[in-house]
Amino acid sequence: MPAIKVNGEVRVIDIEDDTPLLWVLRDTLGLVGTKFGCGISACGACTVHVNGEPVRSCSTTIADVAGKEISTIESLEQAELHPVQQAWIDHQVPQCGYCQSGMIMATTALLAEKPDPTDDDIDAAITNICRCGTYARIRKAIHAAAKTMREG
């Protein structure tokens, strides 16, 4: 039975090894902020962090992440909203909102690596799909969040 650490809490999961992390998070642990979009790593709606790296949880099995630390959208808000979440609100980014958990998790991973990303960095790192087409606001919000985080 694999043990994983989800949002700081150790969870022992009694489930078949080939079960995707996405479905463990959503159906076993009830963390439904992470979304199912395509099932084949093509859209990024299911993006979470595994040991700090952005990972598409629909195509990552529970066996792949045994012993690792997983962070989901639910872990971002602490005493107050994460600067990326705040930037998303300030720029009124979401429309339907379905892809935005994945977008935000991809963004927080990018900013951890590159505190001042260029547009090209953003294009290369954030390959998620937003069917509502909120990309222009996403880009603005990423730059704004980066600025806030750099200025601490």
Add this chain to the structure above:
Amino acid sequence: MAMSRRKFLLTTAVAGGALAVGYVALKPEEDTRLVFQKTARGGEVALNAWIKIDATGTVTVAAPRAEMGQGIYTALAMLVAEELDVDWKSVRVEDAPVHPVYANREMLRAALPFEDGYHQGENTSGAQFMGWLAEMLSAQGTGGSTSIRDAWEPMRNAGACARHMLVTAAAQKWNVPAADCQAADGVITHKGSGKTLTYGDLATSASSLMPPENPPLKNAADYKLIGKAVPRLDIADKTTGRAIFGVDVKTDGMLHAAVNVAPVMGGSLKSYDKDALGGMPGVVAVVALPTGIAVVADSWWHAKKAADSAVIEFNDGGNGSLSSEGIYKLLEENIQSGDPFTYRNDGDAEEVFEHNGDDIIANYQVPYLAHACMEPMNCTARVVGDNVEIWMPNQAPFLMRYLASRIVDTDVENVQVYTTYLGGGFGRRAEGDLAEQAVRIAMAVPGKTVKLLWSREDDMRHDMYRPAARSMFRARLDDKGRPFAWFNRIAGQVPTKSFTQRIFDFATLDMPDNTSSEGSADMPYAIPNLQVQHVPVTLPVPVGFWRSVGHSYNAFFTESFMDELAVKAGQDPYKYRRDLLAAHPDYLAVLDRVASEADWDLPMHSGRGRGIALHESFGSLVAQVAEVSVLPDDTIQLDRVICVVDCGRVINPDTVVAQIEGAIVFGLSAALYGDITLTDGAVDQGNFPDYEMVRLNNMPKIEVHLAPSGRPIGGIGEVGTPPLAPALANAIFNATGKRVRELPLSKAGLVG
């Protein structure tokens, strides 16, 4: 006004549908306040069908339209809050129950023929009939970019009525004239004494008062919310993962279902090995469906694995040889020799073309398109005896309720539909297929809640697609180069017919339908001899409403061909259009503004180009200029889109801009990549790699300018999509001299 034969056909068909549905009419004596009161929690008191207030003064607004990203929850709440004079911070929104009081009258009025005066701002007999019919049908739906147009009067009225009742209640409590009591930010103040009472204090006493007949409404100059960029009420929860979509619904002991259905259009279940599935991990039940099987299990992953492993055979419904090639051939045959409906016939175009002359002829084509909502299709259902509950991200709860009642054989009153947030809709979620399937599955496990979830592949292969279409133009210019005669014949399937036949298979609906010719027959240009026809084509591919419906292809066809005529006449495409719009100053204003914002007259560098398009849809005028660059590998990059919108009065400008930005991206994904093809009766595409989308790395710059004139309120959700493809295609011609007459551009090797 005499009813035209066309309108008679339409109304008879819809009224027939109403009778078949077993309508729930709005009873004249019914107290509609009780409709919302039934949903009350924690001491909430309903003042009318749209407003509940609790003791703390929190105001809950009933939203009978689906929030699918267009910001409608916020906009509807703004209409109510404006007239209620409540502090915006104490306003929340709740999904409304299904009831005729929430019918979307505007959605049905959109079906009136183009020539009906209603579309020109008159209150016609047809419009009144459609309003009545919407109530008969309890037509509570979200579509046709109608929500604000429909809600503008009733929801402001609801706010004003409630405010009047609260003021009256305060005046009675203090025993003072109501005229001496002033309401602001949820507090009523007596002018003389300075005494105050909150809406929370007064809600219960106000609820027993008679609502006023015609409460005075504010002057626009006094608006505090309407017209302001109010932050959306749903956005915070959409950044924290707290927003609940259909896929997130959870009840105790809930089961999960996945399907394995016939890949071929119209296919059905032939046989399957039920025993093999029963022993798989977590499997609770296997349910035979008309089109395949559903596996019910303790988790979706278990259900999906079992469904995928099924040993199963299907019948192909006689469509096993259907292919895209055959479909396009059939469309062309229908252009040549099909039986068309004529939607517009000014002057005598046929007579003009009988005389020899220099005709300009062009053929255009677009493919089937999938909606590809980010949230895969789903519906959660529970059936207990005669009672049905449905939790669903959907655009038409009245339809889901009816379909569920038909399957379970119960009254519609026994079906509850709870509408969650929609992870995209775009017309797909007006369809009842998921509700029907979920209810059938739930009936097999009585008393249990079952969440049916389709995979992305299920969604892409079993959509109700935007119809493929072909369009033939023939035009002749006068001695000044202006179009003297214009003939357009479009051929394709008709979404309304396909949609209706999915509900009532006996419906023939061989009658004209705006959704097939909209955007062509109603174009504004002054052309003395103008004929527009559409040939309805019958094919087994299910087609439906895809963001902007007929406009999605007719804008591409007409605005591209208009560009061809300008080129033929040797004139500037912007000024060419200008000269044909003398009778339409509102169209002209939008066109002029976009040309000015785009610096149309400034020359572009070699290897770049710009194109223009102007299009009216859903009551709004939109003009776009697209700027492209030709890359070294001869592919095209869309650099910038400048867009001007006249949608009449704007409720929430930032939401309107966001909708236009999104609709442009939606149109761009379709123009660049969108292509659903068929081989051996089945859809070839299954997931995003085969049905690509615009992403951050190929986003153009988008500039949106709102230019509201005095026009009546228009729609917003769809109107930004139609002009994108023609503006882009016209820009490509400007840059390369290559005329694009077929979408997507990837087919012509123009996309890197």
